């Protein structure tokens with residue numbers, strides 16, 4: 300089972316912590332959307348999009364990458380971290396993959412340490428996140444996807 304994860308995790312590497320944990324023991328290729336703008340994803344069974352939330356969306360490099368590189372009808376999933384819980388953070392990435400008729404298998408999102416703007420003055424919010432429990436939940440989520448794909 301070959302998986303590619305296209306990611307952007309620059310603020311504190313929060314999302315990358317989830318990614319690294321789920322990748323262990325699996326055949327996962329990580330593609331940093333801030334470094335790479337083009338890749339052939341046709342040989343992957345599953346494509347993940349992972350990002351910190353920036354202005355209520357996945358980072359624009361990940362959105363652009365999805366629009367430009369995702370082959371038609373792929374199985375995809377989303378992984379993300381945010382400073383404050385709110386609904387709708389995956390709307391933008393869902394719209395991008397839907398342009399390619401992707402099959403969205405699921406998503407996992409959790410808190411991530413955030414020192415953006417004024418939050419820096421108060422030492423940041425969501426300190427200590429993602430924590431061990433959240434990282435483990437991401438692993439459980441991904442293992443579930445793997446099982447679903449093997450059926």
Ligand SMILES: Cc1cc2nc3c(=O)[nH]c(=O)nc-3n(C[C@H](O)[C@H](O)[C@H](O)COP(=O)(O)O)c2cc1C
Nearest residue numbers: 308309310311312313314351352354355382383411
């Ligand atoms: C420029 C910027 C904009 C952000 N916008 C939001 C936002 O709209 N909503 C939110 O909950 N968190 C927001 N955050 C916090 C990040 O989503 C959070 O810290 C995330 O865990 C960062 O992930 P990363 O370390 O993987 O890049 C923002 C952070 C930055 C730096």
